[in-house]
Amino acid sequence: MVTIEEAQTIISNQNIEFESELVPLNDSLGYSLAEDIIAPFNIPSFDNSAMDGYALCGISKEYEIVGEIAAGDTGNISLNNGHAVRIFTGAKVPENTTAVMMQEKTNVEGSKLILDQEPAEGQCIRRKGEELQEGQIVFEKNYTISPAGIGLIGSLGKEKVRVFSKPKINLITTGNELIEPGKPKQEGQIYESNSYAISSACEQFGFLCQTRIHIKDAFEAIKKGIKEKLEVSDVLILCGGISVGDYDFVKEALEENGVEELFYKVYQKPGKPLYFGKKGNKYVFALPGNPASSLSCFYIYVLPFLQKLSGMKEVGLDKFSLPISHDFENKSDRPSFLKAQVFNNQVEVLNGQSSSMLHSLAVGNALAYIDAETRFKKGDEISCYMIF
Known part of the structure; x- marks a missing residue:
C-alpha cells in the first residue's frame, strides 16, 4: 500500500513518449501545442482606426473632409495638414494621420468637420505591431489551446496547428450485479453507472473514451477483454473487480496479460483498492467499483495523467x-x-x-x-x- 503522495509521485514520474499530429485549427480546442507559435508578421500589420470617426492631420478643432476609408480598403491615402477623412473601425489610417476622433465628438457642416475638443496626438489609433511583433513567440510549446487562442492563431493566418495527440482511452466495467439502464431490474441487480460517469468526466476535460464495455465476473472473460482493449489503448480504465473478494478477478487478469503493477492500494478514503500499472507504453488504472470512489479516483489520479500524456503544462484539478x-x-x-x-x-x-x-x-x-x-x-x- 502507498500513500496518496507516493501514488501521485509514481504517476507523475512516468516517462512519456509523446506523439504529435497536425490538426485543423477548428478542431484544436483543448489540445496542447507541440511547437512554438511564431508571429509571421506584425499584429496589427498596419496602423488602423480603433473607432468609427475621422482620421485627422494636425491638431485643431476644424478640418476639411476630403474622403472616406472603409475597413478592408487597400489603397494608400496621404493627408495634408487640416484635412480629415471619414474612417471606420479597423480601417487603415492614411499617411500623416495625427489622431482619430470618434464620431460622437464631432459635427459635420457640409465638408467642414468641427470637433468638440482638440485631439490628443495618436489617440484612437492601433499602431502596427503594438500587440505582436513579427518573429515574436505568440504561444510556447505545451500551451493548452483556448477559444481566444484559436482566434489569435487564426489571425496569424494558420489553418492547422501541430499538437500533442490525446491518449486513446477505453473503459471496462465488471460485475455480475450490473445491468444497463433501460432494462428491467430484478431484486439484487444494480443499474450500471460507472461507465457513464467516467466517460463523461473524460469528456468534461476534453478527452474521449473510444469504447465502453461491460464484462461479467468471469476470469477468462475479463482476461480476454483486457487483452483486446490493451491492444488499442494508450490508457485502459477498469471499474470494479479490483478488491479482494472471491469474484474480483481484475488484478489477476492484468498480471496474466503482462501488466506491470506500479502500485496497488492507496492509504485513503474512499478508493483504497486503486491500481496503476503499465505494459510497454500502455497504462492501466483499475478503479474501485463503488461509484463515488471510482469517480473521485478518476479526478485525483487519472485526470492528471491524461493531461500529462497530452503534453499539458498544468495538470490536475x-x-x-x-x-x-x-x-x-x-x-x-x-x-x-x-x-x-x-x-x-x-x-x-x-x-x-x-x-x-x-x-x-x-x-x-x-x-x-x-x-x-x-x-x-x-x-x-x-x-x-x-x-x-
Whole structure:
C-alpha cells in the first residue's frame, strides 16, 4: 500500500513518449501545442482606426473632409495638414494621420468637420505591431489551446496547428450485479453507472473514451477483454473487480496479460483498492467499483495523467484553501477526499459520504481533502479540489 503522495509521485514520474499530429485549427480546442507559435508578421500589420470617426492631420478643432476609408480598403491615402477623412473601425489610417476622433465628438457642416475638443496626438489609433511583433513567440510549446487562442492563431493566418495527440482511452466495467439502464431490474441487480460517469468526466476535460464495455465476473472473460482493449489503448480504465473478494478477478487478469503493477492500494478514503500499472507504453488504472470512489479516483489520479500524456503544462484539478462553513471531524483513520460544496468562498462538507453514494458528489462541486482523525472549527481552512 502507498500513500496518496507516493501514488501521485509514481504517476507523475512516468516517462512519456509523446506523439504529435497536425490538426485543423477548428478542431484544436483543448489540445496542447507541440511547437512554438511564431508571429509571421506584425499584429496589427498596419496602423488602423480603433473607432468609427475621422482620421485627422494636425491638431485643431476644424478640418476639411476630403474622403472616406472603409475597413478592408487597400489603397494608400496621404493627408495634408487640416484635412480629415471619414474612417471606420479597423480601417487603415492614411499617411500623416495625427489622431482619430470618434464620431460622437464631432459635427459635420457640409465638408467642414468641427470637433468638440482638440485631439490628443495618436489617440484612437492601433499602431502596427503594438500587440505582436513579427518573429515574436505568440504561444510556447505545451500551451493548452483556448477559444481566444484559436482566434489569435487564426489571425496569424494558420489553418492547422501541430499538437500533442490525446491518449486513446477505453473503459471496462465488471460485475455480475450490473445491468444497463433501460432494462428491467430484478431484486439484487444494480443499474450500471460507472461507465457513464467516467466517460463523461473524460469528456468534461476534453478527452474521449473510444469504447465502453461491460464484462461479467468471469476470469477468462475479463482476461480476454483486457487483452483486446490493451491492444488499442494508450490508457485502459477498469471499474470494479479490483478488491479482494472471491469474484474480483481484475488484478489477476492484468498480471496474466503482462501488466506491470506500479502500485496497488492507496492509504485513503474512499478508493483504497486503486491500481496503476503499465505494459510497454500502455497504462492501466483499475478503479474501485463503488461509484463515488471510482469517480473521485478518476479526478485525483487519472485526470492528471491524461493531461500529462497530452503534453499539458498544468495538470490536475484546481486546488484552493478555503474556510470551512461549519465544525467538522474526520473520524476516519485514513486521509479522506470528501464530497463538498464551495459557495461564497466557503466550504461545506456534505452529507452522504459513503463510497456508494453519488448524489452528494453530483450536487457538490468540490472534493475536500482532510487528514485522518482531524477536527476543524468553523473558519478553519481546508484544501479543496474543484470538480466544476
